[in-house]
Amino acid sequence: MKSAGMNYADVNPADSGAGRLGLPEPSVIVAARVNGTAVTEQVPARLSAADFLRHRLGLTGTHVGCEQGVCGMCTVLVDGQAVKSCLMLAGQLDGCQVETVESLAAEGPLSPLQERFRAEHALQCGFCTPAFLMTATALAADGRTLTRAELREELAGVLCRCTGYEFIVNAVEAHLASAAAGEGNQPGD
Amino acid sequence: MTDVSVREVVAPAGREHAVLGVDFPRKEDDRLLRGAGQFTDDVDRARSAEMAVGRCPYPHARIAAIDVSAATALDGVLEILTGAEVAARTRQIAIMRPVPGAPAIPHFALALQTATYEGQPVVSVAATSRHIAEDALELIEIEYEPLPHVSDVLSALAPGAPVIHPGTLESNLLVSNPQGRGDAAARMAEADVVVEGRFHVNRVTGLPMETRAVLAEWRAGAGALTVHTSTQAPHMMRAQLADSLRLDEGDIRVVTLDVGGGFGLKLGAYPEDLLACLHAISLRRPVKFVEDRNEHFRATTHGRESVHDYRIAARSDGRILAMTDVYTNDLGGLNSPFGSSQLSTVVFNGPYKVDDGFVERRIVVTNKTPIGAYRGYGQPEVNFAYERLMDKLARQLGADPVELRAMNMVQPGEFPWVNPVGAVYDSGDYERCLRMAADAVGWAAHRDAGHEPRPSDGWYQGIGFACYVERTGYASSKFLAARGSRFGAHESVTIRANRSGSLDVYTGVSSIGQGSETVFAQMCSEFFGCDYDRIRVHTGDTGSSPLNTGSFASRTVIAAAGALADACVRLRSKTLRIAAHILGVPDPGELDIVGQAVQHREDLTLMLPLSSVFERAILGQGLPDGERPGLDETSYFEPPEAAYSFGTAAAVVAVDAESGEFDVQRFLMVHDCGTPLNPKLIEGQVLGGLAQGLGQAMGEELVYDPETGQLVNGTMMDYFAPTACDMPPVELMHTAVPSPVTPLGVRGAGEVGCIPVAAAIGNAICDALAPFGVELNRLPITPERVWRAVRDGARAST
Numbered sequence: 002m003k004s005a006g007m008n009y010a011d012v013n014p015a016d017s018g019a020g021r022l023g024l025p026e027p028s029v030i031v032a033a034r035v036n037g038t039a040v041t042e043q044v045p046a047r048l049s050a051a052d053f054l055r056h057r058l059g060l061t062g063t064h065v066g067c068e069q070g071v072c073g074m075c076t077v078l079v080d081g082q083a084v085k086s087c088l089m090l091a092g093q094l095d096g097c098q099v100e101t102v103e104s105l106a107a108e109g110p111l112s113p114l115q116e117r118f119r120a121e122h123a124l125q126c127g128f129c130t131p132a133f134l135m136t137a138t139a140l141a142a143d144g145r146t147l148t149r150a151e152l153r154e155e156l157a158g159v160l161c162r163c164t165g166y167e168f169i170v171n172a173v174e175a176h177l178a179s180a181a182a183g184e185g186n187q188p189g190d
Numbered sequence: 191m192t193d194v195s196v197r198e199v200v201a202p203a204g205r206e207h208a209v210l211g212v213d214f215p216r217k218e219d220d221r222l223l224r225g226a227g228q229f230t231d232d233v234d235r236a237r238s239a240e241m242a243v244g245r246c247p248y249p250h251a252r253i254a255a256i257d258v259s260a261a262t263a264l265d266g267v268l269e270i271l272t273g274a275e276v277a278a279r280t281r282q283i284a285i286m287r288p289v290p291g292a293p294a295i296p297h298f299a300l301a302l303q304t305a306t307y308e309g310q311p312v313v314s315v316a317a318t319s320r321h322i323a324e325d326a327l328e329l330i331e332i333e334y335e336p337l338p339h340v341s342d343v344l345s346a347l348a349p350g351a352p353v354i355h356p357g358t359l360e361s362n363l364l365v366s367n368p369q370g371r372g373d374a375a376a377r378m379a380e381a382d383v384v385v386e387g388r389f390h391v392n393r394v395t396g397l398p399m400e401t402r403a404v405l406a407e408w409r410a411g412a413g414a415l416t417v418h419t420s421t422q423a424p425h426m427m428r429a430q431l432a433d434s435l436r437l438d439e440g441d442i443r444v445v446t447l448d449v450g451g452g453f454g455l456k457l458g459a460y461p462e463d464l465l466a467c468l469h470a471i472s473l474r475r476p477v478k479f480v481e482d483r484n485e486h487f488r489a490t491t492h493g494r495e496s497v498h499d500y501r502i503a504a505r506s507d508g509r510i511l512a513m514t515d516v517y518t519n520d521l522g523g524l525n526s527p528f529g530s531s532q533l534s535t536v537v538f539n540g541p542y543k544v545d546d547g548f549v550e551r552r553i554v555v556t557n558k559t560p561i562g563a564y565r566g567y568g569q570p571e572v573n574f575a576y577e578r579l580m581d582k583l584a585r586q587l588g589a590d591p592v593e594l595r596a597m598n599m600v601q602p603g604e605f606p607w608v609n610p611v612g613a614v615y616d617s618g619d620y621e622r623c624l625r626m627a628a629d630a631v632g633w634a635a636h637r638d639a640g641h642e643p644r645p646s647d648g649w650y651q652g653i654g655f656a657c658y659v660e661r662t663g664y665a666s667s668k669f670l671a672a673r674g675s676r677f678g679a680h681e682s683v684t685i686r687a688n689r690s691g692s693l694d695v696y697t698g699v700s701s702i703g704q705g706s707e708t709v710f711a712q713m714c715s716e717f718f719g720c721d722y723d724r725i726r727v728h729t730g731d732t733g734s735s736p737l738n739t740g741s742f743a744s745r746t747v748i749a750a751a752g753a754l755a756d757a758c759v760r761l762r763s764k765t766l767r768i769a770a771h772i773l774g775v776p777d778p779g780e781l782d783i784v785g786q787a788v789q790h791r792e793d794l795t796l797m798l799p800l801s802s803v804f805e806r807a808i809l810g811q812g813l814p815d816g817e818r819p820g821l822d823e824t825s826y827f828e829p830p831e832a833a834y835s836f837g838t839a840a841a842v843v844a845v846d847a848e849s850g851e852f853d854v855q856r857f858l859m860v861h862d863c864g865t866p867l868n869p870k871l872i873e874g875q876v877l878g879g880l881a882q883g884l885g886q887a888m889g890e891e892l893v894y895d896p897e898t899g900q901l902v903n904g905t906m907m908d909y910f911a912p913t914a915c916d917m918p919p920v921e922l923m924h925t926a927v928p929s930p931v932t933p934l935g936v937r938g939a940g941e942v943g944c945i946p947v948a949a950a951i952g953n954a955i956c957d958a959l960a961p962f963g964v965e966l967n968r969l970p971i972t973p974e975r976v977w978r979a980v981r982d983g984a985r986a987s988t
Contacts, residue, residue: 026321047321061232062225064450066399067483067906074399102225115223119215122870125878126703127222128229128399128450150915157913162399162451163703164874165881165943166914 029092035060036104044091051075053091054101062102062131066160073159076132077101083139085158102131105138114138114176123172125163132159137173141180149174209716210934213870217707217727218448228447230403230420231480238405238476239268241466242323244313244330245488246305249557249899250339250354250523253303253312253332261315261329266322268473270330271314271465273300279468280434286426286458286527287563288674289553292365295355295525299434299461299468304337306354307523307559308900309488311461316469316477339557339899343520344497346556354523354555364521364553369535370514371610372546374503377512381503385583389575390968392891393495393520396564396882397911400450401481402490404463406470415442415471419463422452423740425698426677428732430459430527435467446730452702453882454563455490457742458527462489487904491562492892495520496534498575502583508594512546513539513610515575519568521553522560529553530561531568533661536613540576541620541659541836542598547610557899559892563742565882569660570945574969577656577949581956582965590637591953592628595657596621613661616931618836623860624657626923627838630858641960649844649853652958656946657838662938663745665832679828681749682736685714685757686822687765689808691786691801692724695754698738699746700730703878704940705871706746712867713751713934717758719783720800736824744835744938747867751933752827760823769803771814831931835938837861837924839946843954847962850977852955854918857884859946862925864937872939873922879943880920885912887948889970 027046032039035058042057049068054060054077063086066074070088077086078100105112111119114137124130136159140147147155152174153166161169221227246253258270282296301312313330317323338352345351346362354362378384405418415437421427424444432439449456462479470477481489498517504510515538519530530553538549584591599620600607607615628634636653643650664670664679684696695714699706707727715722728734739749766778769788773796775781781788781796789797806812810819842856859876866872889910893902903909928935952966955976964979 045319045321055232056234059234060225061229062227064229064400065231065480066401069483069906071906072399072483106224111220111223118223119219122213122216122874124219124222124703125705125874126399126449126451126701127218127227128448130222131225134223153914153917157915160399160911160913162397162453162882162911163878165877165879165920166912166917167877167920168874170914 031091031095033094033097033099035099036101046090046092048091050086050089050091050094053094054086060101060103064128064131073132074129076135076159078135078139081139081142083136102134105134113179117172117176121168121172121175123164123168129159129161133169133173137176140173141177144181146181147177209712209722210867211869213868214708214712214722216705217711218701218705229400229450230405230418233405233418235405235407235476238478239316239318239469239473240320240323241314241316241469241477241479242320242327243311243462243465243485244327244332245485246301246308246310246312246334248305248334248336249308249341250337251305251334252337253301253305254335255333256313257331258313261326264322264326264329266318267315267326268318269316269469270326271300271468273298273302273312276300276468277302280464281436282434283459283461283464283527284430284433284676285525285529286676287529289365289530289532290367290673292553293358295358297524299464307557309485309559310523311465311489314465314469316473341556341558341894341896341899343495343518343554343556346554354557359555362555364555366550366552367535368548368550369611370548374512374514374546374548377546378501378503381511382506383583383586384501384503385579385586386501387575387579387582387965387967389498389500389578391494391496391498391571391574392886392969393492394886394890395487395490395492395892396453396455398451398453398455401483401486402456402460402462403480404466405476405478406466407476408470408474410474413441415467416445417442417463417467418445420449420456421446422449422456422700422702422742424700424730424732425737426740427459427463431463431467434459434464443733445733446700449700449702452741453565454493454528454567454742457563483906484904487909488559488901491526492522492559493531493561493564494571494886495561496571498572500575500579502579504583504587506587508587508589508597510542510544510598513542513544513576514548515572516550517572518552518554520558520561521555522558523555524560526560526562528563531563531571534568534572535611536661537569537659538572538576538611539609540573541600541657543600543604543607544610549611558894565879565941566944569658570883570886570948573656573658573945574948574952577946578952578967581654581953585960591655592624592633595624595655599624614665614831615659615834616831616929618834618862618927619925620657620836622925623836623838623862624655626860627655627840627858630921630923631840631842631856649846650958652843652845652954652956654841654843654950654953654955654957655838656949656953658836658945660744660835660938660942660945661832662835663748663829663832663932664743666828666830677739679749680739680826681746681753682738682824682826683750683753683757684736684822684824685761687761687804687807689801689805691799691804692726693718693720695725695727696735697727697729697750698732698735699741699750702741704741704746704875705868706741709747709867709871710750710754713754714758717755718762721785724786736826744940747936748829748833748932748938749827751936752829753825755933756827757823757825761821764807764821765803767817768807768813769798772798772803772806772812829932833864833929833932833937835861835863835942837942839950841950841954843951843958845955845958845976847959847980850973850980852973852976854951856921857918858921858923860923860925861942862927862937863939863942864926864929864932865935866926867934867936875939876922876943877920879941880947881912881917883944883947884917885910886944887951887969887971889972891970
């Protein structure tokens with residue numbers, strides 16, 4: 002992840018606040034690769050990464066639940082790491098690779114992970130689901146073997162109020178097992 | 191038209207595969223798994239403004255002056271509303287489920303002279319961005335004069351407590367509702383034993399992961415308001431908005447696509463719904479409001495807080511003679527549309543047969559966030575009281591708590607049975623669930639082993655039970671009308687045929703995670719006969735769905751089953767009449783719908799694809815004489831009676847008497863929701879309810895500082911909500927006794943999970959610590975409270 006994303010040299014003169022009663026609204030340029038596509042956007046400096054993905058890029062699968070990094074609804078992958086995008090500014094995505102839930106099955110059939118969630122009834126209202134899917138994607142890429150208790154710890158960064166977690170843990174556990182067995186790329190496993 | 195008796199709904203003959211009782215994959219899942227669900231904040235409109243709300247920081251304050259001049263001058267600020275303007279432009283927010291006999295405490299979307307809870311909306315700002323709207327709030331000067339406040343529900347009744355609504359009430363007691371049968375006082379006097387306790391039920395929040403959100407669009411020329419909002423009851427929202435905004439219902443369309451959890455909190459209009467509409471109307475541009483989580487903790491209704499003074503009188507052989515409960519519910523600072531929960535009264539005696547009973551509900555105003563509906567609506571609260579007392583009674587009598595419960599339960603041969611407040615229990619086998627749970631957790635061996643600490647670490651082992659009944663659905667609109675409720679007990683559907691052979695089902699029920707799109711499609715497939723995959727269920731749009739009630743009170747499937755059955759039978763009958771005409775078959779009864787075709791029951795060469803029958807009907811071409819064109823049906827159904835779900839939960843807990851630490855090693859629940867239509871979805875509902883019940887039992891609590899009246903843990907960081915690591919191992923078992931009073935024999939399933947959890951865990955810990963004489967009567971049960979109870983021994987038992 003790039004360390005210094007904020008660049009006040011990019012402040013939009015129209016928003017400088019000179020001669021106005023309003024507060025100045027500095028902006029920054031973000032150039033990132035999101036779900037494999039290069040994007041360049043000028044955004045307010047105080048825009049969060051989650052709001053940038055949702056309302057600038059239209060990737061509304063990433064949700065916002067608390068804006069203080071606790072509920073985990075906004076979990077996405079930034080340079081392969083599962084992060085809470087409500088705690089990042091859009092400017093910090095500059096130069097980064099970002100993956101959101103929309104990357105899992107852009108067109109056509111669901112991915113094996115998504116199919117597993119469906120088969121295990123691991124979602125109800127679906128608001129937390131993208132965050133669990135992205136967390137599980139990072140866990141699968143990491144490749145460590147986890148006990149069920151360790152898996153619960155790993156999933157504890159995302160809250161769910163509908164399911165009681167049991168079926169989510171089942172789905173991720175099954176997915177990690179088949180991913181480890183090299184079946185991860187078979188659709189509908 | 192066929193008049194369908196819902197109790198005799200019969201599946202079409204000749205079906206190869208069962209559609210009901212099967213774990214169909216959910217209709218909702220594909221879009222949600224792709225991140226393509228459409229929650230309210232996912233809807234963006236060009237040129238939309240955003241709204242932010244300024245809230246009273248005090249629990250009770252007079253609003254002396256508001257100066258918006260600096261904020262008005264801020265670049266990007268479009269409109270600022272204060273209480274006076276809102277009062278001029280709207281009517282007060284209607285109470286949809288009043289407590290019988292309670293005077294109205296009217297309130298507008300913004301506080302006028304006085305604010306009665308921390309977080310009450312006082313000003314609202316519409317601006318070109320949320321950032322600017324919040325900047326503007328910082329520039330608004332509001333002069334508050336703090337008033338004496340009261341946050342404790344019992345202190346609010348004490349003489350000399352500040353009266354929060356002096357214009358309407360003489361004290362903080364909103365209303366008291368005594369009800370009962372027989373002579374409970376006489377039974378108490380003659381009983382061999384009377385046990386009693388004061389049970390404190392914690393104030394919690396349902397905490398849906400999606401906060402509330404609203405997007406209001408006004409088409410000025412057309413006088414039409416479209417409101418996207420996250421609600422469990424879109425048609426009810428439309429009625430409330432029309433009422434408060436002085437618009438005709440026909441001017442308003444409410445659209446709710448996906449809802450990120452409701453749990454009762456998203457019922458009825460909130461101030462912000464009205465404010466967004468007001469801004470949209472005056473600005474003539476779309477206005478969006480998305481509640482942030484800190485607002486959610488203060489501005490979205492809380493649940494549960496109550497104090498129950500419960501007594502049980504029994505003979506020395508264990509037979510219960512009388513049960514009484516005088517309970518005090520916290521209303522908060524205002525009466526929200528669903529207000530204080532009411533079902534603690536209806537099921538106050540749980541599954542136990544008792545002739546003499548008395549229950550009194552007292553509703554008390556405090557300076558806290560208003561209480562509203564929350565999953566269970568009074569039933570988890572009262573269950574904690576009577577089930578904890580059943581164990582106390584067993585200890586006092588030296589009886590086995592399982593046997594004591596069993597001997598007092600309403601038995602299968604005794605239904606319908608009317609409890610002391612008039613609730614008609616429809617059917618069930620309560621004792622079987624209890625026995626199944628006791629066997630599954632090895633109760634007999636545990637009971638006989640005594641209460642020695644385990645050798646490995648000195649922890650004590652306990653098992654606790656909690657049995658429950660849950661009122662699901664409403665006993666018809668007559669029941670509701672008698673209580674002044676401003677909604678009905680029915681559900682409705684419109685089913686429309688398409689030329690392709692597919693069916694559209696339109697319902698006002700919104701998708702809040704309960705899976706109603708799936709179960710409605712299953713029922714439609716069963717009743718009509720076509721493929722599940724060719725049915726699309728359209729939810730939550732008042733523009734296309736018939737007027738209905740909404741998704742709450744564990745009633746949707748009960749009521750919708752009847753409406754779907756009736757609409758499908760009529761649609762099917764017309765389809766077969768037209769097909770018979772085309773095929774030259776004299777009697778449509780000789781035909782059947784099998785998958786996507788109509789075919790003759792005997793001569794299989796006589797068949798037509800559904801698509802061609804539907805097309806004829808839609809075009810009106812070549813129909814039988816007298817047959818009208820078109821192929822759609824709308825039906826309404828109101829269940830005549832409520833159905834009672836039931837079951838038993840059992841917890842196995844290990845407790846360290848020295849530290850108070852405890853570990854829930856097993857949690858088991860045997861539940862009966864009648865005929866299961868999609869067993870996996872029911873399991874999901876029960877598990878989710880259990881998680882909320884466990885949160886309430888072991889950690890969740892909204893804490894108010896008694897000195898300042900401030901909510902001290904109103905952030906996601908400070909409020910405990912269970913994570914994946916906080917859940918104990920859970921096991922589910924079920925029985926399936928069909929209800930005789932509902933279509934298909936279904937009972938509600940949405941709320942049962944939260945009812946018995948706290949009592950089962952409390953009973954297990956008290957069982958483990960029986961040598962110490964511990965009684966845990968206050969929720970949540972934390973290690974500190976257990977440690978104190980051990981330290982205080984019998985003194986903690988009140």
